[in-house]
Amino acid sequence: MGTVGTGVAKILLQTEGRHPLLNTLEIMKVGVRQIKPRSVSLPDDLYTTDLDSIIADPNIDIIIEVIGGLEPARTLILQAIENGKHIVTANKAVISRYGEEIYEAATTAGVYVMIEAAVGGGIPIIAPLKQALSVNRIQAVMGIINGTTNYILTRMQNEGGDFEEILTDAQALGYAEADPTADVDGLDAADKIAILAALAFGGRVNREDIYCEGIRKISAADISYAEKLGFVIKLLAIAKVPSQPTDTISIQARVHPTLVPTDHPLASVNDVNNAVLIEGDPIGQVMLYGPGAGEGPTASAIVSDLMAIAASPTGNRKINPLLGCTHTHTLSIVPNTEVVTRLYVRLLVKDTSGVIGKLGTCFGKHDVSLESIVQIGIQDGIVELVVVTHEVPESAFQAALTEIRQFPEVNEIPSLLHVL
Amino acid sequence: MGTVGTGVAKILLQTEGRHPLLNTLEIMKVGVRQIKPRSVSLPDDLYTTDLDSIIADPNIDIIIEVIGGLEPARTLILQAIENGKHIVTANKAVISRYGEEIYEAATTAGVYVMIEAAVGGGIPIIAPLKQALSVNRIQAVMGIINGTTNYILTRMQNEGGDFEEILTDAQALGYAEADPTADVDGLDAADKIAILAALAFGGRVNREDIYCEGIRKISAADISYAEKLGFVIKLLAIAKVPSQPTDTISIQARVHPTLVPTDHPLASVNDVNNAVLIEGDPIGQVMLYGPGAGEGPTASAIVSDLMAIAASPTGNRKINPLLGCTHTHTLSIVPNTEVVTRLYVRLLVKDTSGVIGKLGTCFGKHDVSLESIVQIGIQDGIVELVVVTHEVPESAFQAALTEIRQFPEVNEIPSLLHVL
Missing domain, CATH: 3.30.360.10 (Dihydrodipicolinate Reductase; domain 2)
Structure with missing residues (x-):
């Protein structure tokens, strides 16, 4: 019953003007760190500090996890799945690190793990x-x-x-x-x-x-x-x-x-x-x-997941293929040095003739195709240059830059950024 | 098998790298105006100019309607629904005019009428x-x-x-x-x-x-x-x-x-x-x-509807409440004169002193609150003025304008536009 939990309760307690399917959802228990007055009006006996009692309750179908952090969130999610509960969570840290473990458990148990609120707040993504x-x-x-x-x-x-x-x-x-x-x-x-x-x-x-x-x-x-x-x-x-x-x-x-x-x-x-x-x-x-965040948007995402589960009755461990997870392999990630991208680099160089030509030649030698070299300013004999490349292998660019750092004309390379 | 139909066939014929559920879909028949060579490779015997034979075919579950226009699209859709077929259509003209009739028939028959492609092309909306x-x-x-x-x-x-x-x-x-x-x-x-x-x-x-x-x-x-x-x-x-x-x-x-x-x-x-x-x-x-349009985006929307139907098996005329239509009443639309909105009006007036004051006073009399009156230009003794209002009842604004049109100083009111 923090920020997001409060937002979820507000939607579920005032369903008028919203999708009628929300009326099939009932708040059974609210896990809190501390029993104290809250801004939403729910019967006192729904609150409990005993989270294990919630995930063990046979009358509960869906667990909303908005604790955040890795533990005890991960353990509670896994335990709840084992108990046959669907999960709705906003926890990107747990899902990005333990997604494999969690989705495998969910597939075995025939339950959903819904994560609309984990990315982009209220945006349906x-x-x-x-x-x-x-x-x-x-x-x-x-x-x-x-x-x-x-x-x-x-x-x-x-x-x-x-x-x-x-x-x-x-x-x-x-x-x-x-x-x-x-x-x-x-x-x-x-x-x-x-x-x-x-x-x-x-x-x-x-x-x-x-x-x-x-x-x-x-x-x-x-x-x-x-x-x-x-x-x-x-x-x-x-x-x-x-x-x-x-x-x-x-x-x-x-x-x-x-x-x-x-x-x-x-x-x-x-x-x-x-x-x-x-x-x-x-x-x-x-x-x-x-x-991308906030009580209302995140609560909207969580309740949309609750509703999707409510609309997809499961039975015999068969789940809706558009809500479940179908991954069975791990994607390999290209090492960053092998990425082909545009780059921007800013250099401070001594104001000597031919320095732009020398830079251009060095990038050219490494097959780094340039879009522009622009002199941005000059102060006390130091020229500020900005170089923007076409799409180039990042490794080739870094090789050129290693060489350029050694040029006696180059004082400093204060920034290096990617370009879309 | 026009632009959009071709796009749909291309997706369904090359499912690699797409959602595996697409492999459960099979193109059974293609209704065309004329049998002739096409750019996608489908068996010749799938093509027919007899649209009625498609909607009568008991082996067909879903009809994709991309004919456009009101008739025969409307009649074919209704007939197909009566025959127990789900409908996927891009036809905004038919849905916006005959939606009530079509959705009532669909509810009775226990089938889906899916319209993702009717608005916003490929955008999931x-x-x-x-x-x-x-x-x-x-x-x-x-x-x-x-x-x-x-x-x-x-x-x-x-x-x-x-x-x-x-x-x-x-x-x-x-x-x-x-x-x-x-x-x-x-x-x-x-x-x-x-x-x-x-x-x-x-x-x-x-x-x-x-x-x-x-x-x-x-x-x-x-x-x-x-x-x-x-x-x-x-x-x-x-x-x-x-x-x-x-x-x-x-x-x-x-x-x-x-x-x-x-x-x-x-x-x-x-x-x-x-x-x-x-x-x-x-x-x-x-x-x-x-x-908002085009072969690829519109086809993407249509195939997403096909997949949503494929993921929601129907039986005993029970349909997924998040895919079906739940409307039972008609919304009333506020007459345009009662709308409260911001407005922009451009006037050509004679260059006499006090004309801005006279306009301001007239708007004020009608409770039209102004954000700005700006003189944009002057030519041959004619001043061009632009007025932007705050949120005002459109009727009040029109009443003021009727009066202003009669001002001897006002030559012309060339444009009147809404402001967000």
Whole structure:
């Protein structure tokens, strides 16, 4: 009965104007850390601090898990599944790490594990990926799936401020946690893209294989230069199949700050909003956009999962193939160095003639095709250059950069970012 | 086996990399106007020009209707339902006009009538409205749901051209039909918003009650002035509940060119793309965006409906409550004059002192609260003024305008548009 649980109870207690199927759902027990007055009116005897008594109760069909964190959430989920309960959870950390174990148990028990609330808050994304969009061959699923970092980057862009000051303000306003690590270092987004990739590409994803880079190093200068070049900087989570088909099914899966062209649909997703772009054959590109967190949106997602279970009566352990999990293999993830991508690098070099030519020649030697080298500014004999590449193997780019770092003209390489 | 039918066949004939449930679907017959070579490879004996033989075939479970138009589509759909077949259709004209008759027949027969492809091409919008989003109390569903007019308006905006010339070019390029009436006069969008409103607000909508205004009168001047004021002009279809609750369930439902603030999510939906924004309690705003038409997207939507039926086995006329239709009453539509909205009006007035004051006073007398009166230009003693109101009853605004038309200073009122 925290933020999300309260939101769920509010919907279930006031069903007028909502889908009539909600009237078939009844709140049987509410597990709490502490018995105390609550803002929703439920009979006192529904509350209990004994979570085991809930998952053992034979009158309960569905368990909603909104505890968060890895334990005791994982153990309780597994125990509840063993007891034949369906699970509805918002817990991306548990699902991205223990999804295999949990879904195998669910398949054996013939129950559903529903996770609409785990990614994108209220945005219907899990159900469309499992259902409507799954008739396509998915080529990419990518998006802005962490509200805190999007809030910080939007404010950095609008105000021209630097990361640290805006993070501090965001913490004061409640948009960022006291320990912001999971958000600003991209770990939360990596949990979520692991889940989306598994659904999009029909195989399990090893969470640890996902390349993950946060937004701590983004400077006001980079945001301003990006803008001049026609980009905004967003923390994107990206999972895609390589454009060149390979023998084995291997995908890219990564989280990093990314220069997004201003006319791209993801560029105008601001503040705490989330958006997920799905690219498939033959559908093309669709984007699902909305509030990525908060009581109301997350509760909406959880109740939609409850309703989907209510509409899919199970029996003899037969489950609806559009709600269950059909994965039986693990997808391999392309190592980040083998990824082919566009890149942006900012360099501070001495103002000597021929330095742009020398850089261009070095990139060319490593087969790194450039889109532009732009001189952004000059101060005290130091020239600031921004280089944007075409799609190139990241390994070739890094090889060129290793060489360039040794150039006597190169003072510093303050930033290196991916470009969509 | 036209554009969309071909797209459907391509998906069903190449199921690798798609949801495994597609392998349970088999193409039994293909109704065509004429037996001739086709671009997909199906056995010759599947093709027939005898549509009645298809809907009478006891081995066929699902009929895909992509004929378009009112007849014979309507009669064939009803006949097929009577024969116990499920229907998947992209036909917004038939569903928006004969939905009541068709869904009553389907309920009696215990079959599904699935319409994902009827609105928004490939965008999953029908299923989320019926399912995930229906746990919310929906306050508004609105969007850009006609690709042709959005393509024309986007080009008018980018090129500064006038409607007629860009329409002609769009026709030459295949983006507009030879007879563009259904698109440019807003009729197609009205069909679609009738369908979305029925799903969002849980009642039938009388298609004829929907106010409908197309884009023929939009000039390059209006687009340019709108831009200066921070708006883009989009053809929006809007269905919403009044902000002031009323005794009876009555909704607004209308289609008209609309000034959309440039920072609104719908403002950056360009070209032939569609987007639908849903506002609900407690979810807030979500937007679903993607290609509004075309072989691939529409086929994706149709096959997703086929799969949803395949995953929901029926028996004893019991159907899945999240796929069936639960409407039993008709929603009343607020007359357009009673709508409360923001408005934009452009006037040409004689350059005499006090004319802005006189206009302001007249609007004030009719309780029309103004956001701005801006002088846009002056030429040959004629001043061009643009007035933007706050939310006002449209009737009050029209009363003020009737009076203003009689002012000796007012030469002409070339445009009157709604503002989001």
